[in-house]
Amino acid sequence: MADEPKAPPSGGPSEPPAKSPEAPEGAAPPAKPAGKPPAPAGKPPAPAPKPAVKPEPWSSPLLDELQKRFPEAISDPLIFRKQPSIVVAKESLLGVCEFLKSDRGGSYTLLTDETAVDYPKREKRFDVIYHLYSFQRNDRLRLKVLVGEGEKVPSVVGVWLTADWLEREVFDMFGVQYEGHPNLKRILLPDDWTGHPLRKDYDILRQDDAWVQANLNIKSGQ
């Protein structure tokens, strides 16, 4: 918690700012009993002593540089708990990544994590999320790419070697297709499994019954 702004611990969720939280990308999961309708209301700036309860706009020299180099490609720069995040257009993802990895772009040489989040009600249902780390700046950056069903994301394996397995896992769990990945196949589930379990429309009790019956000789794994 030490990289937080050292605000006095006064506000907690015990007194939530009345019913205002918006779902990050404005969609509620269908399976959630507590899902709330999106309420993209105006953003009142959080009072200074309280810890922020929602992301705020982010600005920094790096962002300016990025926006200069890739106009149109960068949107929604937000910062929350000192964690900046930007949304990158799919088409210029590779360029942005190459730039960020280079010395002038902050040398984000370590791809910490790559994952995805599913918002089935949105037009482009997947957020593919990259967490970058720069040893030089001791700083993390979150990239998001919005992808629709059936669209292909350029693979960043060429930029960060780590992405190989991480992208395979995203493909396995979400069915996000990557373009230019050397070996895009399932990693955690069996190769002939049907369905992508981490999608929101894949119920927790569901499984590939055909696969289970054929391979495990039992009626159901549940």
Place this chain on the structure above:
Amino acid sequence: MPEATYLDANELVINMGPQHPATHGVLRVKLRLDGERVLGTECIIGYLHRGVEKIAENRTYVQFAPYVDRMDYVAAVTNGMGYCEAVEKLMGVELPPRAQYTRMILAELQRIASHLLWLGTHALDIGAMTPVFYTFREREEILKIFENYCGARLTTHAFRIGGLQYDLYDGFEKDATKFCDYLLPKIDEYEELLSTNRIWMNRTKKVGVLSGKDAIALGVTGPVLRGSGVKWDIRKVQPYEAYDKVEFEIPTGQNGDTYDRYIVRIQEMRQSVRIIRQSVERLAPGPIFGKVGKVIKPPAAEVYHSIEAPKGELGYFVVSDGSTHPYRVRVRPPSFVNLEALDIMSRGHLVADIVAIIGTLDIVLGEVDR
């Protein structure tokens, strides 16, 4: 990738695992061999996949906490700590110092326990049978402290979001210091058995070499990265809890081989002892819970929090939609990413080295597969 050497030689394809004594669980490695020389490896994982991330979406924040213990089951305390901190970060909760130091002591004990288990099994893989029993004996002492503190030995569920469920028991400070005094001579004994032993050095030096640049490109973290000479430890560079208030050093290696990673982990145990000693001194009576309500209901936002788990960077990416259930929890498992390096590290080595390299990566399949 090296080619087969003999005229018209057929590659020998061997399945190492999922039932194999040296693959630390249910890892299956498909080896392509030329004689005993490895031409390439392919890891086949997922035998232990339980869908932890899916489970998270169907539990409340509080209910999910016991499940994270079961990922890296030899370091349950750090797993739980990472998860609790991630949710606390999401909610903006600050912990009281007593809770912070307690967490640090237990996390460092867990780091020692994890490294001890690693050392024992790694030595066993390389053929030294005895260290595993010594290290398990020391680990037992740590588990006894855990059992006294929270009632469980392995999957501890020691912390709750916002603080600690249990205050320290009477005599905890004494137990912790006593353990520190007990452990240091034992570490010397392991070194006596292994560090200068010529067979051990032959088996580990120049095996599985990973340069610092490769290590970063492959995304490995933790002792594997530090063994390659990159002085990077999240406890130092982005301190959490009260790690910025204690003194310790980051041991690094130079050559990035299996021996260096062994030395790094041995030194890390010593540094952990230092941290425990300082933390015990600073334990003062006080509250053990930060300001959280009865119902954990973080604001709608997303946060990534990572800690230095014994195996590397353990990250939690929590997406909240403002309800009591997480919208998505992504675990960034250190073992999974480190295991990816196996292929590059093992090419051109012999079968026996594969075992040493799998051992030196310190993977736990519960975490790789989740």
Place this chain on the structure above:
Amino acid sequence: MGLKELLRRIFLLDLVQGLRLTFSYQRPSATYTEQYPRERPPVAERYRGAPRLNNNPETGETLCIACNLCSLACPENLIVVGWERTEDRRKKLTTFTYDVSRCMFCGLCEDACPVDALELTQDFEIANYTREGMIWDRDLLEAGPQPVRYSR
């Protein structure tokens, strides 16, 4: 390699020091083994083992107020609390099932219980020959597990 190192290697000193260590460990006081069924291991006070429903020691009536909080807290949904309303509109516990086979002993139910009725005790011998035997009803939970004490 210095002369000292060279001599160490020629006279196998690196190997001898390991041999010395393992030899010294043969003293009987170094043995760490616990002869389990014969010696009972000490179990911590806070140990989370077999569940138990506590009765009021004076009246013998159950402490449980059938509030269902444990069932709600359980991540695995393995607790089923049955109750009925008495004449004075109070909840009265009728049945209580606890599926130990699915339990991961996280202690959340214990934390949730407002009256200390449900408790994870220090009993750890809860093996059973059938799956059905792992589903404990109210009587079993109040009595606690009665494992067979094996002896020779």
Place this chain on the structure above:
Amino acid sequence: MLQNVLQFLNDHYLILATIKILIVFAVLLGIVAYLVLMERKVLAFMQARLGPMRVGPWGLLQPIADGLKLLLKEDIVPAGADKFIFLLAPVISIIAAFTVFAVIPFGPPDKGFVISDINIGLLFILAVSSLGIYGIILGGWSSNSHYPLLGALRSSAQLVSYEVAAGLAVIGVLLCANSLSMVEIVKNQQAAGIWNVFRQPVAFIIYLIAAVAETNRNPFDLPEAESELTAGFHTEYSGFRFALYFMAEYTAMVLVSAIAVTLFWGGWLRPFASVHWLNFLDYTPVVVFLGAGVVVILGSIKNPVPGEKLFLFAVAGLCFFLAVVVAIPPVNAWIQGVFWFVAKVMVFLYAFIWYRGTFPRYRYDQLMNVGWRVMIPVGLANIIVTAVVIYWWSKPHAAAAATLLFR
């Protein structure tokens, strides 16, 4: 009457030999079975454990339980295996291991403690013990499985290279003893008044290392390295055939220890055999049996289980009885040789277990390096030095040697 029996046995050499063979075979089986228990116990103590404790007091009956278990297990032949060779291979291993004992002198030959004292004893040992490798290679190959094949390949390479080193080490002893007969080698040590280990220390160390390697024991247990090749050449074996391999390995351990004792540690000779004021050492067997009896009695007093208490009392009684028996002077004189022989072999066996409890395992290529680049050159150098020294020694004046050199 007794005279007649002895005369008859002398006339019909085969009958006596057969009896001896049966005795040696039975005793060896017992030793091997209890060697396994000893290994488990000693390893356990080195590792802060207790080892087997359940079958009988202190696990003393464990070998019987192990043997029964292995006998009762299913004998599986994998599909696709070459069945005949698969079934034959363990038998080859164990026959080779047992046969060599024919020429080992367990005690003074004039008291009948050797089955057959042939004049090319050492050659016979080298020849027959090398046959054991066929069992391993054939077993690994016929299993039709990858891990056994790799184990068999490693094993053959390892045995061939270390056989050479062991042979070179033995030549040094031959030069000293001037004979290939095992009995003569011991008698030569007696005559010289010094064990060969002091005359040939380098050869002894080489032989020791080669012996560990030949028996596939840690740190050279590559053919069955469990963390690499699961179980090496006997991965596919189960039940009694596995037991045969197991027995062959432990018999080989006893064998190389016996050879090492004979060649380097004076065989059946008592320590300082030629120092007469140390003759009270002849009563060591009595002390050993008495000590064992006392230890067992103490243990039985502490043991809470009545049945085990009784058993331990019986064992202690046996120990005391044996102590009394070996105290009888003729018996004492008769038992001397074999007692010291067995005691020395035990020291070697303990060392085998000790190594296993301490060292990591060599890698295949490093093993070969040690064999070919270190052991064989050192062994050759040892032969040359020995030969030169003996030549020099045997000449009354150095001039003859000088003429030989500068002729």
